[in-house]
Amino acid sequence: MSGSDAPAGTGTGGGGGFDACASLRLIRNIEAPVHGVADRLAPGDTLTILLREGPPDLVVAVDNQGRDAGGISPTIQLINCLRQGVPFQAGVLTVHGGAVQVEVRAAR
DSSP: OOOOOOOTTOOSSSOOOHHHHHTOEEEEEOBSOOTTTGGGOOTTOEEEEEEEOSSSOEEEEEOTTSOEEEEOOOOHHHHHHHHTTOOEEEEEEEEETTEEEEEEEEOO
8 A cells, every 4th residue: 555646736757847846745654664763653743755776766764863764665756856856755644553654745
């Protein structure tokens, strides 16, 4: 269950202008949550989204102390935006047991 791949307010394609990046919104579950980090998250917490270029490219959510909370299943558009230097963050929406759902969006 990876959430919606359809970014709000954007067209199709892997595009990438700043406007397309600024309006990108993805709902995701943190994948491979890191014990001791992800299990301490609560709704309302904010994580930083980073691209670790590979191969394979990995998109990770990092807490405010710089620790990996886990991975984020990206779209091509998200990877392109991160490569362009557009900062992204993830707001924690829900926490159910080990499942952490976040909303990924461009940082303000």
